[in-house]
Amino acid sequence: MPTSRPDNPLLMVTxxxxxxxxxxxxxxxSFELRRGEFLCLFGPNGAGxxxxxxxxxxxxxxxxxxxxxxxxxxxxxxxxxxxxxGLVSHQSYxxxxxxxxxxxxxxxxxYAISDPRGRAEELLRKVGLFSRxxxxxxxxxxxxxxRLTIARALVNDPSLLLLDEPYTGLDEHAANMxxxxxxxxxxxxxxxxxxxxxxxxxxxxxTKLGILAxxxxxxxxxxxxxxxxxxxxxxxxxxxxx
Amino acid sequence: MNFxxxxxxxxxxxxxxxxxxxxxxxxxxxFGLLVLVILDVALGAGSRVTPETGAGIxxxxxxxxxxxxxxxxxxxxxxxxxxxALLVSPIFPGALFAAKALVNLTLMVISQVVLVPAFSILFGxxxxxxxPGLIPSLLVVDVGFSTLGTLLxxxxxxxxxxxxxxxxxxxxxxxxxVVLAVKTTGGTFAxxxxxxxxxxxxxxxxxxxxxxxxGYLLFPYTVQEG
Numbered sequence: 435m436p437t438s439r440p441d442n443p444l445l446m447v448t449x450x451x452x453x454x455x456x457x458x459x460x461x462x463x464s465f466e467l468r469r470g471e472f473l474c475l476f477g478p479n480g481a482g483x484x485x486x487x488x489x490x491x492x493x494x495x496x497x498x499x500x501x502x503x504x505x506x507x508x509x510x511x512x513x514x515x516x517x518x519x520g521l522v523s524h525q526s527y528x529x530x531x532x533x534x535x536x537x538x539x540x541x542x543x544x545y546a547i548s549d550p551r552g553r554a555e556e557l558l559r560k561v562g563l564f565s566r567x568x569x570x571x572x573x574x575x576x577x578x579x580x581r582l583t584i585a586r587a588l589v590n591d592p593s594l595l596l597l598d599e600p601y602t603g604l605d606e607h608a609a610n611m612x613x614x615x616x617x618x619x620x621x622x623x624x625x626x627x628x629x630x631x632x633x634x635x636x637x638x639x640x641t642k643l644g645i646l647a648x649x650x651x652x653x654x655x656x657x658x659x660x661x662x663x664x665x666x667x668x669x670x671x672x673x674x675x676x
Numbered sequence: 677m678n679f680x681x682x683x684x685x686x687x688x689x690x691x692x693x694x695x696x697x698x699x700x701x702x703x704x705x706x707f708g709l710l711v712l713v714i715l716d717v718a719l720g721a722g723s724r725v726t727p728e729t730g731a732g733i734x735x736x737x738x739x740x741x742x743x744x745x746x747x748x749x750x751x752x753x754x755x756x757x758x759x760x761a762l763l764v765s766p767i768f769p770g771a772l773f774a775a776k777a778l779v780n781l782t783l784m785v786i787s788q789v790v791l792v793p794a795f796s797i798l799f800g801x802x803x804x805x806x807x808p809g810l811i812p813s814l815l816v817v818d819v820g821f822s823t824l825g826t827l828l829x830x831x832x833x834x835x836x837x838x839x840x841x842x843x844x845x846x847x848x849x850x851x852x853x854v855v856l857a858v859k860t861t862g863g864t865f866a867x868x869x870x871x872x873x874x875x876x877x878x879x880x881x882x883x884x885x886x887x888x889x890x891g892y893l894l895f896p897y898t899v900q901e902g
Contacts, residue, residue, distance in 0.1 A: 491764050495900065517766040525757030531693045540689055544765045546677050586761070 442505035444469045444625045445490070445594055450499035452485050459485045461649040462499070467642070469593075470623040472616070474640035476633060476669055482649040483629035484524075487598050490627065491521050503594055517545060520592030522600045526583045530572040534563055534582055537571060538589055545590035557585035561611060577608045584612055588619070595619060597628040601635055613639065633669060637662050645672045679774075682767045686775035691782065693752065700745040704787040708741035709794055716798045724802045727865035731858045734795050738788060738814075739821070739847075739854055745783040746825035747842050749776050750833035759833075759899060769896040773826060777891065780822035780829075788814055809864035812877055817857045820884035821850060827891035830898045853883045 443466040452460040460482045467473055477483045488494040490501055492508050492515070501508045506515040521527075528537050535554050542550030558564040561581040571579060580603055587595060597616075601609050616626060616639055629646075630636045637643070637657070643665060645653040652672040660668065677685065694700055715733050719725060725733065753759040762772055792814075796805050828845045832838040860876040870877075 493760055493763060493900070513766040513768075516764055519764055521761070521764050523757065523760065525760065527758050527761035528756050529689075529693065529752075529758055530755065531697055532689075536692075541761065541765070543677075543685060544682075544762075544767060546766075 442502075443467060444471070444504060445627070446500075446502040446505075447486075447490065448500045448502075450486070450489060450501065451497045452482075452489060452494060453497045458649055460489070460496075463646075463649075463651045464499075465644070465651060465654055467625050467627070469625055470620065471642055472620050472626040472640045473628070473642040473644055474636035475627065475629045475644040475646050476631070476636060476665075477629070477646035478631070478673060481646045483646050484598055486646065487521075487523075487596050487627065487629055490594075491519060491523075491596055492516055517590065518593040520587040520590060520595040522583055522587045522595070522597045524598060524602070526571075526579050527586060528571045528579060528582060531570060533568050533570050534558060534574070535567040537582065538585060541586050541589045547590060550589075553589060557588060560615065561585045576603050577605050580604050581608055581611060584615060588615070591624075593625060595624060595626045597626065597630075599630055600628065601630065601632060609635075633666055634662065637665055645669055647672050647675075677767075679768050679771050682771035683774040683778065686762075686767070686772060687778045690749065690752075690775065690779040694779070694783070700748045700783050701786060703748075704741040704745045704783060705790045707744055708737045708787060708791040711737040711740060712791065712794055712798055722801070725799050727803060728858075728862040730795075730799050730803050730865050731861035733799060734792070734861060735817075735854055735858050737791055737795065738784075738817075739850075741787055741791065742780075742784050742821055742825070743843050743846065745787070746780055746822075746829045746846070747832070747839055749779055749783075749826070750829045751838065754833050763899060769899065770892055772899070773830075773892055773895040776830075777823045777826040777888075780825055781818050784818045784822060785814075788818075803865040804867035806864065806867075809868075809870050809873070810861065812870070813857050813860045813864070813880065816877065816880040816884050817853055820853045820880070820887045821846075823884070823891040824849060824887040827895055827898060830895060834898070850887075853880055853887075856880045856883070 445467040448464050450460055450463045451458065463486060475483055485494065489496050503515050503518045508515045532540065535558065538554035538557055539550045542553050547553055555564065558567050561584060563578060563582060571582065574582065600612060604612060619626060628636060641657050643655060643657055643660065644651055645668065653668055825846055828842055832841040832845065835841055856876050856879055860873050860880065863873045
């Protein structure tokens with residue numbers, strides 16, 4: 435079993451490129467995140483945000499470049515690398531015909547956690563679905579499914595959580611629940627990468643801000659370097675430049 | 677978890693959903709029965725058929741009903757993108773292949789438990805319906821069909837026309853196996869001893885082995901995007 439050195443960055447993305455046929459979706463993206471950092475990446479449609487997240491999540495193969503989590507390369511140490519990840523995507527990744535508890539228990543066992551049932555019940559309490567634990571997911575509303583999706587992504591207590599537009603379709607109550615979950619993860623030194631169009635939501639949660647446009651990372655800085663108004667100006671400047 | 681435990685764990689999950697919904701099993705058995713009844717009526721209800729014709733009728737019903745189940749197994753993983761979550765998790769892609777092939781194999785065997793006796797009732801007059809001759813052919817075809825079917829079903833599930841693409845790819849590729857199965861089953865129905873049919877069975881086993889190996893090796897490339 436490979437081991438990680440304590441001085442390794444939690445996430446290291448190096449010159450990552452992805453082409454679909456002749457179209458370059460990502461044109462050499464590089465950045466590093468340390469433990470406990472929360473990066474929010476903004477960008478318009480087609481900027482390459484979801485592609486970047488899919489590449490980090492191993493759902494796509496890069497055309498070139500490397501990604502490492504805790505020093506584990508996604509190609510060389512594939513199983514150990516993937517065990518560190520949690521992913522919230524546009525899709526729920528839930529089985530409609532299984533109950534909420536069965537879904538979380540299934541994913542918990544898949545990640546070989548020690549007490550999948552206990553962990554599933556704990557997460558269902560956290561996202562306010564414990565009373566519906568024996569209901570099949572097909573009976574859940576969109577908001578309830580999104581809350582369960584977040585619980586699913588946290589089932590292995592991931593070192594790196596990847597979020598692709600997680601606030602889409604959430605009502606205020608569910609959005610607040612997600613914000614609290616992210617805060618709690620951040621307080622426990624977990625690293626988070628979130629991509630979104632929503633500048634306000636992203637700005638309030640993140641510790642680091644990035645702007646992706648035309649497949650390139652145009653801006654990356656600590657949140658302390660800008661305020662929300664300044665971020666909006668920067669965002670539109672970089673969009674026009676792209 | 678090791679490879680075997682991962683495979684069995686994923687297999688149990690799929691079986692639990694299937695036994696709860698019974699979508700594939702009911703449609704496979706129903707479609708197979710429908711084919712048998714239509715052919716029985718077309719040939720004259722209760723009339724005797726030759727061993728070769730009987731074997732052809734049996735395999736038409738079994739092969740067409742099997743395709744219905746093969747298509748469902750991956751379609752379920754595509755709903756809500758569950759396949760993505762499996763690929764992000766630390767499981768071996770080969771374990772996913774083994775689990776899906778095992779599910780398909782189970783569905784085929786269960787549907788055959790219904791269809792073979794139904795065939796025997798409708799067409800069995802004058803045929804030597806001996807189980808020791810029939811079971812090896814059924815099992816070898818089931819293994820070949822379920823492994824290659826799993827690979828092609830994963831491939832087809834990534835397209836918009838998966839229901840159309842799966843049979844178009846599967847039937848030509850499994851034709852040698854099915855032709856051998858028809859010949860072997862025809863020999864069994866004619867009352868030939870199994871020792872005489874061993875040559876066909878060995879060829880069928882070779883096809884089954886090739887399909888399984890190809891399926892296992894190519895599977896990871898069919899489920900990952902780009």
